[in-house]
Amino acid sequence: MDTLVLLTMTGLGLGALYFLIASGLSLIFGLMDVLNFAHGALLSVGAYACWWAASGHLPGAGPHGAGFVLAVAFGVVTGTLAAVALEVGVVRPLYARPREQVLANVGVGLAVPALLSGIWGSDARTFPVPDALSGTVTLLGARVPANRILLIGCALAVLVGLRVLLGRTRAGLVVRAGVQDRAMVSALGIDVRRAFTLVFALGGALAALGGALGGVYFGEVDPGQGTSLLIYAFVVVVVGGMSSVTGAAAACVAVGLLQQFANYFTTAGLGDLAVVVLLAVVLLVRPRGLMGRLT
Amino acid sequence: MSSNPPRDAVDRTHPARGTRGLLRLWPAALLIAAAAVPFGSFPLPGLLAGPVGSPGNLQLLALCLLFGALATGYDLLLGRTGLLSFGHVLYFAFGAYATNTVMLEAHLPFPVAALIGVLAGTALSAVLGAVSLRVSGIGFSMVTLAFAQAFSIVVSRDPGGLTGGEEGRAAPAGLLPGGFVGIDHTADLYWLALGCLLLTLGVSAWALRSPLGRVWDGISQNEQRVEVLGLRPYGFKLTAFVIAGALAAFAGTVHLLLTGGATPGTTTTDFSLSLLVMVVLGGSGSRWGPMIGGILYTWADQRLSDVAGSGAVASLPGVLRVPLSQPLFLLGALFVVIVAVLPGGLARLPARIAVVRRGRTVRTEPPPDAPPAAQGAVGTARAGDRHGA
Incomplete structure (x- = not known):
């Protein structure tokens, strides 16, 4: 029972991490038809910015308490700015050339981790984890690491926040309408390109938050972390229906749990394999994914 | 990489037919030059360290040619x-791993093992290609x-200790x-490696000149129109996938010889994306x-790492040194x-x-001999333009 609870919470925590990456990915894909291969780079940028601030380089920020919150906020802001720079500098000039957009993002996805390892080395750096998050919490008789609770809480807050943003605000309305029919929204006289920048900024912020929380979860950051998580985020996006935030949320729970349980109860590594095979199977059986459009 | 000057020359020498005919032979001249490289004892300062024909340089150049073939x-x-x-x-790495495993586990000699490896890689590409091509667009990319x-x-x-792990x-x-x-x-x-490149170029040129290549061209431009013509694109796409897979598996067996083993670095997503970058x-x-892309990328990747370790770069300020040290x-x-x-x-x-x-x-002034030059330019432009269309 203890093991089951621990595995479930770990799986959900991992799923929460996937959700933070996948929600931005699926919004960008839904609106712009761009599968953003640079999303892992945005996550790494956020993770390194947070690590840099928390290691005492930013005045006021530190590894504990309010200082750590400030460090995470700094990481999120850096990730947002990086995403906006990516959209304005690389993606926007290639508007109407979707394949080149994918290729350019692949280039950015290769170049940014290389730059990060040039600056801070290619070895993993220890991430400063606050005392409050390094302990365990007793849940249903099992001792669960506290950071799992934090990750799940953050992902739930992001899910609710996204639904409110998409469902109750004008900007969200434009994004939802753009996902359904971009040409029609432009025809109605609304500048969809501003929505492009918005979803990129949003995606970058969430990916950076994922990077900071991923640092807490794994206890370290390395330049390739974002790229290796990106593949699982792709799985989540595809299984969740390519452009649906709710679908992505459901898919990341399934993927995280499947990965953890398969890794524990069968051979280590079989869970990772199962998830990757799941991606192929879902695409082949239901090319549109399991959920419908954005809801 | 060295093909640019001759082609530029073709564009310029339109008046003299004879010179132009001779210049058409530049691939043959380049091939002879490439085949003679191991006998070269002169240095190429900046491009390669030491004499051209030294074992280290030959190893690097062989890798360049092999990745040129793969690309x-x-x-x-x-x-x-x-x-x-x-x-x-996947098919490149599978060719290398299958050949190596057959040699290690079944103790068969290399030629037999390589044949099995290439056949297995081809079969794998046929099976996985048949499955992947059921979806199109970004879905196909994701499945692969x-x-x-x-x-x-x-x-x-x-x-089972078959691959050797990391x-x-x-x-x-x-x-x-x-x-x-x-x-x-x-x-x-x-x-x-040079032979592998020639084989790949030959198979590729032969396939593209055949009716098969015409249909591929049609599919890349507009798949629906090909269907309207009464052809089923699926079979043609699968043929392309299997031919490319077989060539990759063969290149994999050459890579096995070249590096003396099967390495997990060839299986990674990063390497897949690098291949895309090369092309x-x-x-x-x-x-x-x-x-050209495969040769240039491999050479730059290797040489830039060497340059990064040199004193000239190490003494630069951090703003310049950090990006320059990362190929x-x-x-x-x-x-x-x-x-x-x-x-x-x-x-x-x-x-x-x-x-x-x-x-x-x-x-400035419209010269009478402008049309031939224009034709030449348009011809080359069209050859390179397919991807954009």
């Missing part, structure tokens, strides 16, 4: 048929990525052909572009620039220059 084969999918596969290195990633995970987990597995020296083992025989390995950098959909950063940035400003890649550069130069001549 040329991959472009049959990417540039010629319009299939954006993110998992092409998933299969390659699955193989990468299997290799790193080392099932370390890879060295080939059994006793079973390898004697002429291809050891530092004394680097020249043989170089010629083998697009050189010029997807052109005859020489992918080869992948420079290549990634160059790739983004090429994608944005030079669709068609480096292979299209001479045509671009010709167009700019022609624009200038026309503006």
Whole structure:
């Protein structure tokens, strides 16, 4: 029972991490038809910015308490700015050339981790984890690491926040309408390109938050972390229906749990394999994914 | 990489037919030069360290030629048929791992093992291609990525000690052909890599000239129209996938000889994406572009690392030193620039220059001999333009 609870919470925590990456990915894909291969780079940028601030380089920020919150906020802001720079500098000039957009993002996805390892080395750096998050919490008789609770809480807050943003605000309305029919929204006289920048900024912020929380979860950051998580985020996006935030949320729970349980109860590594095979199977059986459009 | 000057010359020498005819032979001249490289004892300062024919340089050049071959084969999918596969290195790595495993476990000699490896790689590409091609567009890219990633995970987990995990597995020296083992025989390995490149170029040119290649061209431009003509694209796309897979598996067995073992680095997504970068950098959909890209990328990746370790770079201030010490950063940035400003890649550069130069001549005084020059420029431009269309 203890093991089951621990595995479930770990799986959900991992799923929460996937959700933070996948929600931005699926919004960008839904609106712009761009599968953003640079999303892992945005996550790494956020993770390194947070690590840099928390290691005492930013005045006021530190590894504990309010200082750590400030460090995470700094990481999120850096990730947002990086995403906006990516959209304005690389993606926007290639508007109407979707394949080149994918290729350019692949280039950015290769170049940014290389730059990060040039600056801070290619070895993993220890991430400063606050005392409050390094302990365990007793849940249903099992001792669960506290950071799992934090990750799940953050992902739930992001899910609710996204639904409110998409469902109750004008900007969200434009994004939802753009996902359904971009040409029609432009025809109605609304500048969809501003929505492009918005979803990129949003995606970058969430990916950076994922990077900071991923640092807490794994206890370290390395330049390739974002790229290796990106593949699982792709799985989540595809299984969740390519452009649906709710679908992505459901898919990341399934993927995280499947990965953890398969890794524990069968051979280590079989869970990772199962998830990757799941991606192929879902695409082949239901090319549109399991959920419908954005809801 | 050295093909640019001759082609530029073709554009300029339109009046003299004889010279032009001779200049058409530049691939043959280049081939003779390439085959003679192991005998070269002169240095190429800046480009290579030490004499051209030294074992270290031959090893690097062989790797360049081999990746040029791999990129040329991959472009049959990417540039010629319009299939954006993110998992092409799977067949390359599988060819190497299968050959190595057959040698290590069944103790068969290399030629037999290589034959089995290539056949197994071809069969795998037929099966996985048949499955992947059921979806199109970005879905196809994702499925191919998933299969390659699955193989990468299997290799790193080392099932039953067959793959050697993170370390890879060295080939059994006793079973390898004697002429291809050891530092004394680097020249043989170089010629083998050159042969692999020639084979790939030959198969690719033959396939593209056949009716098959015409249909591929049609599919890459407009798949629905091909269907309207009464052809089923699926079979043609699968043929492209299997031919490219077989060529990759063969290149994999050569890589096994060249590096003396199967390494997990060849299975990773990063390597898949590097292959994509090679092709697009050189010029997807052109005859020489992918080869140029593969050679240039491999050379730059290797040489920039060497330069980064040198004193000249180490003494620079951090703002310059950090980016310069990361070849992948420079290549990634160059790739983004090429994608944005030079669709068609480096292979299209001479045509671009010709167009700019022609624009200038026309503006100053329209010369009577302008049309042939224009024709030449348009011809080259079209060769490199397929990817953009």
